[in-house]
Amino acid sequence: MLIISSFAVMHLLVAAILISVVSFANAFTRNDFPPNFLFGAGTSAYQVEGAAKEDGRKPSIWDTFAHAGNAGQFEGNGDIACDQYHKYKDDVKLMAKMGLDAYRFSISWSRLIPHGKGPVNPKGLQYYNNLINELTSQGIQPHVTLHHWDLPQALEDEYEGWVSRRIVKDFTAYADVCFKEFGDRVKYWTTVNEANGGAQGGYGFGFLPPQRCTLPSIYNCSKGNSSTEPYFAAHHMLLAHASASRLYRKKYQVKQQGLIGLNLLVFGLIPLTNTSEDIIATQRTQDFNIGWFLNPLIFGKYPSTMEKNVGSRLPIFTSRESNLVKGSIDFLGVNFYSSFYIKNNPGSLKKKNRDYIADMAVEVKPYSGNGTFADELPVTPWVLQGMLHSLKNDYGDFPIYIHENGQLTGRNSSLDDWPRVWYLHEYIGGMFDMLRNGLNIRGYFVWAFLDVFELLNGFERSFGLYYVHFEDPTLRRQPKLSAVWYSNFLNDRPVDSKITMKTEENSSVLANTHLVHIAT
Numbered sequence: 001m002l003i004i005s006s007f008a009v010m011h012l013l014v015a016a017i018l019i020s021v022v023s024f025a026n027a028f029t030r031n032d033f034p035p036n037f038l039f040g041a042g043t044s045a046y047q048v049e050g051a052a053k054e055d056g057r058k059p060s061i062w063d064t065f066a067h068a069g070n071a072g073q074f075e076g077n078g079d080i081a082c083d084q085y086h087k088y089k090d091d092v093k094l095m096a097k098m099g100l101d102a103y104r105f106s107i108s109w110s111r112l113i114p115h116g117k118g119p120v121n122p123k124g125l126q127y128y129n130n131l132i133n134e135l136t137s138q139g140i141q142p143h144v145t146l147h148h149w150d151l152p153q154a155l156e157d158e159y160e161g162w163v164s165r166r167i168v169k170d171f172t173a174y175a176d177v178c179f180k181e182f183g184d185r186v187k188y189w190t191t192v193n194e195a196n197g198g199a200q201g202g203y204g205f206g207f208l209p210p211q212r213c214t215l216p217s218i219y220n221c222s223k224g225n226s227s228t229e230p231y232f233a234a235h236h237m238l239l240a241h242a243s244a245s246r247l248y249r250k251k252y253q254v255k256q257q258g259l260i261g262l263n264l265l266v267f268g269l270i271p272l273t274n275t276s277e278d279i280i281a282t283q284r285t286q287d288f289n290i291g292w293f294l295n296p297l298i299f300g301k302y303p304s305t306m307e308k309n310v311g312s313r314l315p316i317f318t319s320r321e322s323n324l325v326k327g328s329i330d331f332l333g334v335n336f337y338s339s340f341y342i343k344n345n346p347g348s349l350k351k352k353n354r355d356y357i358a359d360m361a362v363e364v365k366p367y368s369g370n371g372t373f374a375d376e377l378p379v380t381p382w383v384l385q386g387m388l389h390s391l392k393n394d395y396g397d398f399p400i401y402i403h404e405n406g407q408l409t410g411r412n413s414s415l416d417d418w419p420r421v422w423y424l425h426e427y428i429g430g431m432f433d434m435l436r437n438g439l440n441i442r443g444y445f446v447w448a449f450l451d452v453f454e455l456l457n458g459f460e461r462s463f464g465l466y467y468v469h470f471e472d473p474t475l476r477r478q479p480k481l482s483a484v485w486y487s488n489f490l491n492d493r494p495v496d497s498k499i500t501m502k503t504e505e506n507s508s509v510l511a512n513t514h515l516v517h518i519a520t
């Protein structure tokens with residue numbers, strides 16, 4: 001999960017709190033959704049597994065990053081995390097009890113192939129076989145991501161990971177092991193999580209592993225080149241994805257009957273004003289954020305706005321590569337959390353050594369929505385709907401899985417996580433509208449199943465449906481209100497009509513919110 005850095009620095013709104021008891025009735029039920037529409041929840045390997053040094057696992061760039069004290073403003077690392085490595089059986093029981101159709105998780109490349117290439121670690125293989133078997137025995141579909149930002153450190157050390165074209169071969173070999181060993185039971189493969197977020201954050205801004213950048217005022221990266229490397233990294237992600245996808249289609253797909261896709265972080269983008277400059281700038285931002293990947297994946301080339309503004313720093317696909325990349329997704333995974341206002345900023349194109357943002361030639365301001373509090377993510381299902389309609393217009397009608405969507409709260413705040421309940425209620429209700437309006441959405445995964453180790457938030461703030469008692473050596477899991485709500489929804493049980501909600505006293509914002517509509 002990526003929270004753009006401006007969210008990481010938002011402060012809690014201090015306000016008087018009053019407790020009110022309100023009715024909360026769903027206008028929809030699980031049965032209103034098509035029977036094959038999937039509801040799930042997700043995690044990723046480094047954030048949930050723990051056992052970082054056990055059974056032959058070697059470090060990833062995320063271990064290195066977290067151990068250097070880079071997990072946001074806070075301490076923490078994934079050495080133990082939720083210890084799902086040892087507790088997967090109990091966790092799968094909780095998932096089954098909750099009624100999840102599917103669990104989205106990622107494979108730790110350096111657990112399966114500790115040095116990134118070469119021999120497979122039998123203990124790693126066994127772990128993922130156990131987890132997958134446990135899931136399928138409970139009727140829960142495994143949806144597997146191959147790369148969730150945790151590149152084996154060995155490959156970073158050897159050739160600078162995604163910056164080098166050499167990654168394509170090693171990633172394909174890793175994917176081959178996964179398809180071969182797990183593909184009889186895994187029918188949904190995502191090659192790269194938030195490919196766009198990883199390329200920007202890891203190689204442009206430097207706030208994600210491997211923390212390469214040349215923007216000294218922000219993260220003081222020791223290596224990198226923000227003018228070029230985000231584009232190289234993205235290019236190699238596309239080639240690696242396409243190579244793995246071709247392999248899957250040639251060697252496995254007919255027999256295993258699965259699908260392969262890629263995942264992008266989709267932001268809501270709203271022109272700051274209705275001037276044509278800002279409207280065009282917003283489209284250009286969409287080209288840089290989404291078209292960067294989807295144009296090659298659908299049309300075999302980068303958007304012309306990128307070719308124009310990035311110029312010779314934008315890598316070029318040979319015609320063979322272009323044909324390889326084009327058409328290489330069966331579905332798109334979408335992670336959606338936040339939205340931005342976009343203002344045209346042509347002046348940035350005059351800069352020397354431009355980075356990604358300067359190339360985009362826009363100013364970006366966080367959008368806080370019209371019915372939310374400052375410390376939480378805005379609840380804007382209509383923005384997601386608008387973005388998905390624009391993707392459909394621009395790129396065609398391929399299947400979409402909402403891979404991540406969820407609400408951030410203080411990790412140790414109350415178990416009565418009503419902001420998360422509200423958020424899920426609104427977005428799941430929104431899904432229903434989106435399907436009715438003809439969007440080809442096939443599933444929705446809450447981020448996250450548990451309070452995992454969060455990038456940029458460490459263990460301080462979290463998205464989990466389940467609270468984890470980190471102070472307790474057993475790392476006991478406890479359902480939050482949102483877990484109960486989701487479970488009731490999934491099991492088509494009536495959702496509690498009385499929910500105690502904390503509302504901010506006298507918030508003028510609140511008076512306009514849907515919360516009040518459903519509350520009365």
Ligand SMILES: *[C@@H]1O[C@H](CO)[C@@H](O)[C@H](O)[C@H]1NC(C)=O
Binds near residue numbers: 218
């Ligand atoms: C980067 O270095 C500058 C100057 O030494 C320092 O003021 C700043 O706090 C550093 N930033 C980070 C994120 O460490």
Ligand SMILES: *[C@@H]1O[C@H](CO)[C@@H](O)[C@H](O)[C@H]1NC(C)=O
Binds near residue numbers: 214224227228353
């Ligand atoms: C980044 O790479 C470009 C193109 O090779 C080069 O012109 C520029 O000087 C490099 N920037 C830094 C900070 O090294």
Ligand SMILES: *[C@@H]1O[C@H](CO)[C@@H](O)[C@H](O)[C@H]1NC(C)=O
Binds near residue numbers: 272273274
């Ligand atoms: C832009 O136009 C729309 C539709 O006419 C209107 O609803 C919106 O308020 C306008 N936005 C701004 C910032 O003027």
Ligand SMILES: *[C@@H]1O[C@H](CO)[C@@H](O)[C@H](O)[C@H]1NC(C)=O
Binds near residue numbers: 412413
């Ligand atoms: C939550 O965690 C913070 C930081 O560790 C701590 O200062 C605070 O007292 C904790 N709050 C509760 C309710 O435990």
Ligand SMILES: *[C@@H]1O[C@H](CO)[C@@H](O)[C@H](O)[C@H]1NC(C)=O
Binds near residue numbers: 016506
């Ligand atoms: C409530 O809102 C009114 C009008 O904006 C303001 O005058 C008043 O001070 C607010 N009260 C509190 C407790 O914030």
Ligand SMILES: *[C@@H]1O[C@H](CO)[C@@H](O)[C@H](O)[C@H]1NC(C)=O
Binds near residue numbers: 382515
């Ligand atoms: C917020 O604004 C959007 C767009 O103007 C509107 O569609 C939506 O209904 C509003 N939501 C609330 C809760 O007021």
